[in-house]
Amino acid sequence: MRQPSDFALTLLTNQELKQMTFKRPASAGWAILAIGALCAVGFVDAALAQTAAPAAAAPAAAVPNKGDTAWMLVSSALVLMMSVPGLALFYGGLVRTKNMASILTQVFAIVSMVGVLWTLYGYSLAFTDGGSMTPWIGGLSKAFMHGIDVNSTAATFSNGVVIPELAYFVFQMTFAMITPALIVGAFAERIKFSAVMLFILLWVTFIYFPIAHWVWYVAAPDDVAAAAKALAAATDAAAKTAAQAKLDEVTGAVGWLAGAGALDFAGGTVVHINAGIAGFVGALIIGKRIGYGKDLMAPHSLTMTMIGASLLWVGWFGFNAGSNLEATGTTALAFVNTMVATAGAALSWLLCEWMFKGKPSLLGICSGAVAGLVAVTPASGFAGPIGALVLGFVVSPVCLFFVTAVKNALGYDDALDVFGVHCVGGIIGALGTGILVNPALGGAGITDYANITGNNAGTYDLATQMIAQGKAVGATLLWSGIGSAILYKLVDVIVGLRPSVEEEREGLDISEHGERAYNM
Amino acid sequence: MKIVMAIIKPFKLEEVRDALTAIGVHGLTVTEVKGYGRQKGHTEIYRGAEYAVSFLPKIKIEVAVASDQVDKTIEAITTAAKTGQIGDGKIFVINLDHAVRIRTGEADAAAL
Numbered sequence: 001m002r003q004p005s006d007f008a009l010t011l012l013t014n015q016e017l018k019q020m021t022f023k024r025p026a027s028a029g030w031a032i033l034a035i036g037a038l039c040a041v042g043f044v045d046a047a048l049a050q051t052a053a054p055a056a057a058a059p060a061a062a063v064p065n066k067g068d069t070a071w072m073l074v075s076s077a078l079v080l081m082m083s084v085p086g087l088a089l090f091y092g093g094l095v096r097t098k099n100m101a102s103i104l105t106q107v108f109a110i111v112s113m114v115g116v117l118w119t120l121y122g123y124s125l126a127f128t129d130g131g132s133m134t135p136w137i138g139g140l141s142k143a144f145m146h147g148i149d150v151n152s153t154a155a156t157f158s159n160g161v162v163i164p165e166l167a168y169f170v171f172q173m174t175f176a177m178i179t180p181a182l183i184v185g186a187f188a189e190r191i192k193f194s195a196v197m198l199f200i201l202l203w204v205t206f207i208y209f210p211i212a213h214w215v216w217y218v219a220a221p222d223d224v225a226a227a228a229k230a231l232a233a234a235t236d237a238a239a240k241t242a243a244q245a246k247l248d249e250v251t252g253a254v255g256w257l258a259g260a261g262a263l264d265f266a267g268g269t270v271v272h273i274n275a276g277i278a279g280f281v282g283a284l285i286i287g288k289r290i291g292y293g294k295d296l297m298a299p300h301s302l303t304m305t306m307i308g309a310s311l312l313w314v315g316w317f318g319f320n321a322g323s324n325l326e327a328t329g330t331t332a333l334a335f336v337n338t339m340v341a342t343a344g345a346a347l348s349w350l351l352c353e354w355m356f357k358g359k360p361s362l363l364g365i366c367s368g369a370v371a372g373l374v375a376v377t378p379a380s381g382f383a384g385p386i387g388a389l390v391l392g393f394v395v396s397p398v399c400l401f402f403v404t405a406v407k408n409a410l411g412y413d414d415a416l417d418v419f420g421v422h423c424v425g426g427i428i429g430a431l432g433t434g435i436l437v438n439p440a441l442g443g444a445g446i447t448d449y450a451n452i453t454g455n456n457a458g459t460y461d462l463a464t465q466m467i468a469q470g471k472a473v474g475a476t477l478l479w480s481g482i483g484s485a486i487l488y489k490l491v492d493v494i495v496g497l498r499p500s501v502e503e504e505r506e507g508l509d510i511s512e513h514g515e516r517a518y519n520m
Numbered sequence: 521m522k523i524v525m526a527i528i529k530p531f532k533l534e535e536v537r538d539a540l541t542a543i544g545v546h547g548l549t550v551t552e553v554k555g556y557g558r559q560k561g562h563t564e565i566y567r568g569a570e571y572a573v574s575f576l577p578k579i580k581i582e583v584a585v586a587s588d589q590v591d592k593t594i595e596a597i598t599t600a601a602k603t604g605q606i607g608d609g610k611i612f613v614i615n616l617d618h619a620v621r622i623r624t625g626e627a628d629a630a631a632l
Binding site: 361363364 | 564565566567568569571573
């Protein structure tokens with residue numbers, strides 16, 4: 001039998017070298033080195049995984065339910081559909097014909113690259129214990145999918161319920177794929193493709209994976225319950241202290257925002273505020289498009305935008321209802337909330353435009369639907385349906401105000417309104433979640449897995465909850481805003497952010513990709 | 521021979537073609553064009569961006585006719601394309617020196 005590293009080398013020489021043609025020998029060399037190194041490490045890791053596997057499969061644990069597994073895989077596919085083709089078409093329709101292929105390529109390429117990064121190390125950084133660093137970032141124990149096989153499971157939000165870890169892995173992967181793809185709308189029509197790819201590679205690594213860890217790396221309910229039971233069963237003082245220490249250890253080994261009690265059901269902070277502020281900073285640093293405010297920059301196809309927005313809506317059921325990680329009543333609640341908040345927000349935007357701008361527009365109702373989807377994302381499993389409906393009606397006027405009045409007053413060129421819709425809508429949603437989770441307002445209330453005798457009921461307090469929500473919003477804005485600014489500057493130094501004036505005028509389709517979206 | 525060139529409202533094209541056929545003009549060339557005139561333009565709003573669209577879509581038709589047919593042609597187009605609103609368009613008449621039918625090589629009046 002061949003050694004793994006030999007196999008990796010053979011794979012490269014026989015297959016990839018034949019298929020790849022590189023213009024510059026220097027980059028060919030680097031690419032081969034990089035791919036070779038990754039493959040070699042990957043195979044060594046896989047070999048280690050085989051030796052490590054038997055130790056991990058010791059105690060007989062909960063078995064995944066077939067319905068839950070099926071739902072999670074369907075949800076993952078739905079979320080992928082949000083990016084390609086949903087988001088790609090939604091954005092693509094809004095640019096001019098000369099930049100259509102560039103937007104579609106950027107979204108497709110980001111989705112593909114992040115899929116690779118997630119497999120290599122992203123999942124591990126986001127969803128493993130980082131030891132002493134665990135409030136901030138996970139470790140590399142599951143890099144190259146080390147130790148993840150068909151029998152490994154991931155915890156859900158219910159005691160005694162697990163899903164296959166592979167399903168959890170791929171579901172979370174689709175979130176990591178769409179989030180950076182959202183950013184490109186802010187600096188559409190004026191960025192080099194190489195800059196997009198390098199920036200996104202750095203951005204997911206230093207911004208997305210850590211923030212996903214902060215918010216979503218939570219203690220498994222079963223571990224909390226077991227520790228709480230041990231504490232309840234402890235008789236003498238020494239045992240009580242030990243059990244309490246164990247419980248603190250379990251509930252403490254989580255992302256710091258999760259530990260702070262911030263609620264984010266499906267990614268209002270991690271996905272939308274995060275991408276929105278990164279896009280805003282990008283639009284400021286990269287600058288306005290040539291001719292902004294002077295030339296006609298009308299969307300080239302609102303038909304495409306409508307198709308994209310509709311695919312986003314459908315895919316978002318996977319995003320929000322899938323985020324319950326199993327198929328239960330709460331899943332149905334998240335599904336219904338996603339439906340009613342979006343309908344409300346779409347209608348609300350349309351009516352506001354009709355009243356204040358004179359005409360109800362297709363772009364308006366599509367924008368409203370996306371704003372509603374963004375806002376309901378953190379609230380989807382926590383708010384009641386009427387709460388979600390109110391949230392939908394509230395978010396649209398605020399976002400409309402930002403994409404019209406605020407944007408025009410400040411003069412920044414957030415080309416496709418990533419900040420005005422995703423960041424602002426995400427903040428409304430994150431803060432709204434803190435209010436609407438209140439059982440008195442039809443919300444689901446707080447879950448306390450340590451309260452094993454009280455049906456996991458937690459106590460809701462408006463002030464405490466709003467402080468936690470505010471912390472999550474503020475931390476995301478700061479980390480992503482400042483971090484992104486540094487990364488943009490870095491990318492500018494390494495490859496340069498903007499194409500030349502001539503290239504931008506000609507359109508990125510021809511200058512960056514050597515093709516046109518339309519040959520008619 | 522003359523070329524009668526008319527700029528008309530797009531939705532009037534079929535009526536104009538019918539009117540020309542009725543007076544025995546059996547061929548015309550049509551181009552989609554944009555123009556700016558007394559009709560001015562309109563405003564388009566995409567979220568926060570407002571654009572004044574000055575150039576409006578029009579149809580340009582070109583008909584080659586014998587000189588004695590020019591008045592009838594102009595009358596037919598005027599009658600068919602008129603709505604009475606600003607933006608109905610204009611007719612220009614241009615001298616035509618020579619015409620050839622490619623298939624047969626027929627020239628001038630026989631080629632029309």
